[in-house]
Amino acid sequence: MMKTSLKTSVELKGTLQDAPVPALVRIPIQKNQKPVVKKKQIVGRGQVVAETKCISAFCTGYVHATIDGMVEDILPNAIVVGPLPAPKEGEDPQMPVRPEPCAELDSLSGEDLCRKLLELGIDTNKFHPSRTLIINGLNPEPGVVVSEQLLKDAQKTLEVGVRILERAVKPGTVKIVVAEGKNITLYGCTTVHASDVYPATIDPLVVLTATGVERPDNVDIISVSDLYRVGRVGETKLPLLDAVVGVGESVYRVLTGTPVQDLLNVAGVPYGADWKIALDGPMRGEAICDLTVGIPENCTAITLVPADQFPEVQPNPCINCGECVLACPARVQPGMLSRYAEFTLFEATRSRHVDACMECGMCTFVCPVNRPVMQFLKLAKQHLAAQDEFTASCRLQS
Template identity: 35%
Template structure:
């Protein structure tokens, strides 16, 4: 390597092409998952129109159709993914590969509820839950240990903490249904150390409240002391809450809980971001970056017309001057992404294979072992979109039938 064999090799952290100020080299960032709750869950009013992301989904309606709240709009092609439902009544105005637009009406007609709690265990119950919008992968098959991940998913998001505080009835019903399907010998609620939250029927274990400790794989290791134990299943407290609401009401999932400007709101699925900003009087400059999700795993939006999805638990407005812009710059082989990676893969290598559409090579080098935590992109000195490349490769492999199914 250009004569490095004759010279002392510096540790990976010191391999920079440009001088790095000592203040940056010594910077210690603490990714705290602790949040302060200000109130109960607040309601966001229904918007004038819904924008539903339908890319890679199987459509179950068409342009011009009149729909009621709770009607199925699309289904996931994977064997475990939940269906997508209308969060309001209205008329389908536009459908393309990416989005479906629904003009909302004043009607409040909803689909008839199903008696989920009286159903026996087995495929019928799983298919019913899937048809009501529940992702059933964690509920399929038996396990000795069931772990409820009660950690806030990312810094700045307090949805999990809020649900543990306010979702008692639904969490209890969700756990009863989950235990009915999984029949675990041990049920554990993982929460941040010092958190006194509890769910009847589950023992409580404290986990260090520092990202990425909230990732499912790391929560499992913290609770069991093992990596990827075959006898363990994990479900997030947000999914358990949704499962309980489905069990109690018999109605499909049509909203999500989001942390916005430090408070938690119940947001109808498909609500355009601009409706949230206008309702909450949040100003956005043309140069700001708006992120759906969290600061590490979230995605910046290209339009304020984009609608909220099931797995969006936060909305952040990032001033343009706060972080250097992400760019398709060359990798400088500093190794920082490898040092930060909790999955112990090589993001710099995988992302380069993805960049040049060599997806099979990316898969061979640990693509599917990636947790998509976003630490690689966040810490990249070149500001490369590493997480986006990794997600792109996974999506392309899945679309071609070669990737792992969710």
């Protein structure tokens, strides 16, 4: 087993920096978002490029162009916006239209405000009216410092975020959970201290610490990054355009869709061709093999893993040692579930509570034979979800 600290708190070395505007962006879109632009269309910074297929005010936010430019491609998972074309001889350059600041943001409340936030790019599906709201102020994973950086450098924006949520969802109580020993407060929030040793920092365990109850149904939890996004929209009154992402010891505010390669160039962090690179942290992040991929708005870090630092994860046979069971905070049996998933016995994982898995990655981390245990469980969950969706869509033939 590799030796690495699971402590997530750090002594911050720098301040939040702005990354430069890239020449081209690949703005990620999700399955439930429908592009509303065409190829070769000129778009202005902040213009809607994809809408969410949802009638509720509580849903995934709309997607916006993050630079002025021309739509170069519309892919199943991204909209590519490149530079504005040079004007033809004798013609005026095409001027992109940018949206005006949303003046009504200050006067709206309740569901109307949630709907407006959604249109401005906020994922409102994380909020429900009148529940207790917990802000997870712990850094999400070892080596990912965005939460502490934002709490240090963006207090004003976070305060705007709390004020907006007070009007939008009218939470009963607002608590912020921070690391033991840290003197951190936030406007309107009661401070609660918790362990900063992973996996205690993941949302379900933070809720347990803050409320004393497992999976309570009257509590919403959001990250500091989520709150920052609300505050950023409230401050600018413009659509959400940026993500806050850590690379090495630095944290950048970067336009959504900026290619990973561009941010790595800005950060100047050395890495080898055989290193692993992941979006988000080392425990839960997703490895990427293409550095042109655009940074999603909810990305917290670009993690660089040297080739010789960690053993290669491979589907080696489980030796039934039980290490993953001891490490699992959800108290399921990851080794057994991973074996069912490996042999496509997905239905067997359902009755053995695969849905209780919090996707913390501890099982993969401790496995002595380096099985991708959590990844097998995620595969099982995806299959079961797809199967349920299909079943729900079935109609009796008349």
